[in-house]
Amino acid sequence: MSPAENQPNGVERAPIVETVDEEELYGPSQELLQNVKAALQEADIPQVEALIEPLHPADVADLIEHLGPEERRLFLEITKHVIEAETISHLEDTLREEVVDQMRPEELAEVVSELDSDDAVEILENLDEERQQQVLDVIPQEDRAALEEGLTFPEDSAGRLMQRELVAVPLHWNVGQAIDYLRNTQDLPDDFYSLYVVDRLNKPVGSVALSRAIRSPRDANLSDIMETEVRLVPADMDQEAVAYMFRQYALISAPVVDTGGKLIGVVTVDDVVRVIDEEAEEDLLNIVGVGDTDFHDPAHKTAFRRIQWLVVTLINTLIASVVISRFEGTIGQYPSLAVLMPITAAMGGNAGVQVITVTVRALATKEITANSNVWRIISKELLVGFMNACIFAAILGTLGALWFGHIELGFVLGGAMIFNMVWAGFAGTVIPLAMDRLGFDPATGAGPFLTTTTDCLGFFSFLGLATLFLR
Amino acid sequence: MSPAENQPNGVERAPIVETVDEEELYGPSQELLQNVKAALQEADIPQVEALIEPLHPADVADLIEHLGPEERRLFLEITKHVIEAETISHLEDTLREEVVDQMRPEELAEVVSELDSDDAVEILENLDEERQQQVLDVIPQEDRAALEEGLTFPEDSAGRLMQRELVAVPLHWNVGQAIDYLRNTQDLPDDFYSLYVVDRLNKPVGSVALSRAIRSPRDANLSDIMETEVRLVPADMDQEAVAYMFRQYALISAPVVDTGGKLIGVVTVDDVVRVIDEEAEEDLLNIVGVGDTDFHDPAHKTAFRRIQWLVVTLINTLIASVVISRFEGTIGQYPSLAVLMPITAAMGGNAGVQVITVTVRALATKEITANSNVWRIISKELLVGFMNACIFAAILGTLGALWFGHIELGFVLGGAMIFNMVWAGFAGTVIPLAMDRLGFDPATGAGPFLTTTTDCLGFFSFLGLATLFLR
Numbered sequence: 001m002s003p004a005e006n007q008p009n010g011v012e013r014a015p016i017v018e019t020v021d022e023e024e025l026y027g028p029s030q031e032l033l034q035n036v037k038a039a040l041q042e043a044d045i046p047q048v049e050a051l052i053e054p055l056h057p058a059d060v061a062d063l064i065e066h067l068g069p070e071e072r073r074l075f076l077e078i079t080k081h082v083i084e085a086e087t088i089s090h091l092e093d094t095l096r097e098e099v100v101d102q103m104r105p106e107e108l109a110e111v112v113s114e115l116d117s118d119d120a121v122e123i124l125e126n127l128d129e130e131r132q133q134q135v136l137d138v139i140p141q142e143d144r145a146a147l148e149e150g151l152t153f154p155e156d157s158a159g160r161l162m163q164r165e166l167v168a169v170p171l172h173w174n175v176g177q178a179i180d181y182l183r184n185t186q187d188l189p190d191d192f193y194s195l196y197v198v199d200r201l202n203k204p205v206g207s208v209a210l211s212r213a214i215r216s217p218r219d220a221n222l223s224d225i226m227e228t229e230v231r232l233v234p235a236d237m238d239q240e241a242v243a244y245m246f247r248q249y250a251l252i253s254a255p256v257v258d259t260g261g262k263l264i265g266v267v268t269v270d271d272v273v274r275v276i277d278e279e280a281e282e283d284l285l286n287i288v289g290v291g292d293t294d295f296h297d298p299a300h301k302t303a304f305r306r307i308q309w310l311v312v313t314l315i316n317t318l319i320a321s322v323v324i325s326r327f328e329g330t331i332g333q334y335p336s337l338a339v340l341m342p343i344t345a346a347m348g349g350n351a352g353v354q355v356i357t358v359t360v361r362a363l364a365t366k367e368i369t370a371n372s373n374v375w376r377i378i379s380k381e382l383l384v385g386f387m388n389a390c391i392f393a394a395i396l397g398t399l400g401a402l403w404f405g406h407i408e409l410g411f412v413l414g415g416a417m418i419f420n421m422v423w424a425g426f427a428g429t430v431i432p433l434a435m436d437r438l439g440f441d442p443a444t445g446a447g448p449f450l451t452t453t454t455d456c457l458g459f460f461s462f463l464g465l466a467t468l469f470l471r
Numbered sequence: 472m473s474p475a476e477n478q479p480n481g482v483e484r485a486p487i488v489e490t491v492d493e494e495e496l497y498g499p500s501q502e503l504l505q506n507v508k509a510a511l512q513e514a515d516i517p518q519v520e521a522l523i524e525p526l527h528p529a530d531v532a533d534l535i536e537h538l539g540p541e542e543r544r545l546f547l548e549i550t551k552h553v554i555e556a557e558t559i560s561h562l563e564d565t566l567r568e569e570v571v572d573q574m575r576p577e578e579l580a581e582v583v584s585e586l587d588s589d590d591a592v593e594i595l596e597n598l599d600e601e602r603q604q605q606v607l608d609v610i611p612q613e614d615r616a617a618l619e620e621g622l623t624f625p626e627d628s629a630g631r632l633m634q635r636e637l638v639a640v641p642l643h644w645n646v647g648q649a650i651d652y653l654r655n656t657q658d659l660p661d662d663f664y665s666l667y668v669v670d671r672l673n674k675p676v677g678s679v680a681l682s683r684a685i686r687s688p689r690d691a692n693l694s695d696i697m698e699t700e701v702r703l704v705p706a707d708m709d710q711e712a713v714a715y716m717f718r719q720y721a722l723i724s725a726p727v728v729d730t731g732g733k734l735i736g737v738v739t740v741d742d743v744v745r746v747i748d749e750e751a752e753e754d755l756l757n758i759v760g761v762g763d764t765d766f767h768d769p770a771h772k773t774a775f776r777r778i779q780w781l782v783v784t785l786i787n788t789l790i791a792s793v794v795i796s797r798f799e800g801t802i803g804q805y806p807s808l809a810v811l812m813p814i815t816a817a818m819g820g821n822a823g824v825q826v827i828t829v830t831v832r833a834l835a836t837k838e839i840t841a842n843s844n845v846w847r848i849i850s851k852e853l854l855v856g857f858m859n860a861c862i863f864a865a866i867l868g869t870l871g872a873l874w875f876g877h878i879e880l881g882f883v884l885g886g887a888m889i890f891n892m893v894w895a896g897f898a899g900t901v902i903p904l905a906m907d908r909l910g911f912d913p914a915t916g917a918g919p920f921l922t923t924t925t926d927c928l929g930f931f932s933f934l935g936l937a938t939l940f941l942r
Contacts, residue, residue, distance in 0.1 A: 019703040027840040124627040210681040249546040250741035270721035280751030299854040328806040335799040338809035369498040
């Protein structure tokens with residue numbers, strides 16, 4: 001018996017169940033991209049529509065991102081009436097804004113109405129106030145109120161992340177009543193994973209996983225089978241905390257409550273996956289000082305965003321230059337010092353950035369908390385720094401002494417190396433810990449602050465020791 | 472009506488449904504930690520057990536990670552017989568190995584048998600071969616075969632990530648038959664989100680989300696309500712590809728098939744969340760050259776792991792030193808060159824690392840693929856580099872000229888700056904792209920390779936221009 005035989009009214013249909021080919025998983029295939037571009041060039045509207053028809057909205061969004069700006073405009077013009085709301089919500093921020101800006105308020109209202117409330121709010125929150133109001137004005141009353149309330153929650157909070165579509169059932173029902181309700185109610189979310197059991201005040205008192213509900217006899221009371229160990233997410237909880245909770249307890253969905261403890265929405269794991277991705281990326285980008293990356297931003301915007309960190313680098317190296325300038329006399333006497341001096345600074349800087357990264361990650365994954373493990377990481381990193389410093393001091397000291405035939409120079413180089421790498425271990429842990437304690441993001445700025453100190457101390461210790469012992 | 476009134480046999484019980492307090496979410500509370508430590512010191516076994524009894528296994532694992540090594544051993548000794556298998560599977564790698572090493576094969580076999588097959592394989596794969604065999608020998612035949620097969624899949628593949636526990640139903644059933652099967656079968660996974668519909672050869676032909684199944688009438692045929700657009704994951708697919716799929720299509724679970732197309736397991740989103748976390752962390756750690764961070768590793772292991780990258784830094788700065796040494800004569804003449812020369816190198820290095828990070832992330836998120844967007848990112852980064860180079864050349868040129876009262880020196884500094892920052896934009900994109908094309912991880916090694924070039928070119932262009940124009 002093949003699946004086709006089981007199709008309603010016997011229509012033969014190629015099975016779509018297929019094994020994923022890893023090679024073809026990422027982004028649009030070369031072939032698809034070429035075909036779409038060709039069809040766009042010939043303005044062959046039916047062909048473009050036919051090509052994107054079988055695609056998942058997320059793949060259509062990818063396709064759009066891989067078109068040139070001119071092609072993109074043409075594509076959106078052509079597909080305006082067949083493109084799914086979900087596709088728009090899958091686009092990168094910059095492109096989504098571009099697309100949204102081209103739509104009339106009525107068109108936008110239609111898109112927003114089709115989306116789950118979390119995705120709808122995400123589109124609305126990026127509009128300027130006037131346009132936001134225009135769009136809201138053409139949305140039916142009952143949807144509008146929910147969206148307006150969604151916009152009142154702080155950015156990056158559970159309230160923004162949650163969708164309002166959920167299944168709540170009263171405490172006194174049994175499984176049969178719940179199933180009949182589900183079978184007979186049209187207006188339910190597309191997908192849900194738990195039934196939330198609420199009391200008469202709409203406060204959650206438990207939850208029943210669907211896999212539990214479907215396995216229980218119809219006459220089982222929900223109150224008997226429900227899980228009562230339910231973590232309720234306050235609507236103003238930070239999305240990072242929500243993500244931590246989902247990860248820690250391997251959650252699929254979690255109920256969101258307002259300040260009165262009433263059930264108002266549900267956060268699902270797919271939203272959390274996006275948050276986890278974003279947060280990890282943020283750490284990475286902050287450490288190297290990019291801040292935010294949007295591939296589709298115009299060059300001048302990207303250039304401007306990166307300047308901030310480059311200015312910090314500049315100030316950093318200027319301070320280092322001032323340190324060096326104090327020793328101009330010594331350098332004039334021994335130009336070989338100029339040859340060797342970048343070594344201590346670079347080794348300290350690199351070792352320090354390693355330590356910072358490890359500390360920032362340990363803070364992010366809560367391996368270090370205010371309560372504990374702080375002294376353990378500091379003492380460990382001091383030890384690590386000291387061990388590696390001794391190794392490199394020995395290597396470089398010998399090398400420096402041989403290269404310039406000057407034993408004292410070797411000792412100076414080795415001594416400065418030990419000094420700077422131990423400092424890197426200390427500062428690399430203490431700077432992010434202190435920033436965290438003071439309420440700053442430990443990733444941002446810890447890098448430049450540290451390299452300023454390792455550069456200055458690197459040059460100072462090396463040139464200083466040289467001035468003391470080589471004269 | 473309070474929830475307590477609804478408890479079976481009327482026993483009053485404090486409701487456990489509670490709103491999460493963000494402050495108390497992360498790690499064990501100070502109070503809990505103190506109480507556990509105190510109880511450990513007094514070897515008060517019942518007290519320790521009472522303290523951990525209400526905790527989620529993931530939270531017990533956290534607690535263990537926050538104890539000192541001595542306390543940890545005592546804790547494990549005491550709780551050996553009450554600790555849940557899941558707690559062990561939640562521990563950090565190093566600690567898990569420590570705990571596992573202390574267990575006899577029979578104890579370990581018991582732990583492994585209690586876990587889902589994916590978590591069980593994760594513990595087994597880290598044992599040496601002899602011990603692995605000892606543990607497998609005491610596991611009942613039917614479980615053993617599954618675990619042994621699990622171990623045959625490549626590391627970091629879908630086969631390792633999947634659990635074998637799943638719900639498969641035949642194509643000719645209707646909803647009522649499926650529900651009756653679920654109600655009457657004991658040996659089902661704790662949690663599941665879809666029914667996988669298979670043909671007589673056990674090949675998947677569709678899937679039915681539980682929310683769909685529970686809403687459909689009992690007489691609906693599974694073949695009529697099933698989703699046929701199902702992406703089957705081959706067991707040898709890389710976990711990174713699996714994660715990409717889950718993210719792209721917002722999946723909760725996905726069926727895994729063997730090379731014959733037969734259904735052998737299911738990957739669930741909680742495993743994927745862990746993978747996403749790991750992959751993002753890997754990118755970050757590779758760029759700064761830490762490789763792997765295990766907070767609980769002993770210092771000498773950590774020190775040793777970091778040496779590799781520091782050796783690369785060393786070679787890098789030594790090459791730069793050789794470049795500088797070519798210009799010793801010029802420096803002897805103008806020691807102020809030594810003061811200014813770190814600036815060009817540092818600015819180029821920092822700008823380059825920014826570009827590399829953005830490129831590595833764009834490759835990881837598949838914004839750039841082999842098919843497209845390659846030239847767009849290169850030309851954009853060249854432009855960004857040029858724009859910022861001009862700005863900083865102007866600032867620094869003026870500053871250098873004023874500081875040392877030497878206009879030519881300002882021009883030399885500005886020229887070197889433009890040269891090096893444009894190079895950083897070019898090399899920062901081309902190096903990771905080339906590494907990716909050649910099949911290497913673009914994050915690893917791109918950093919040191921780039922800074923070697925920006926350091927050398929920075930010193931070379933600055934000192935070279937100085938030699939040409941200042942003499």
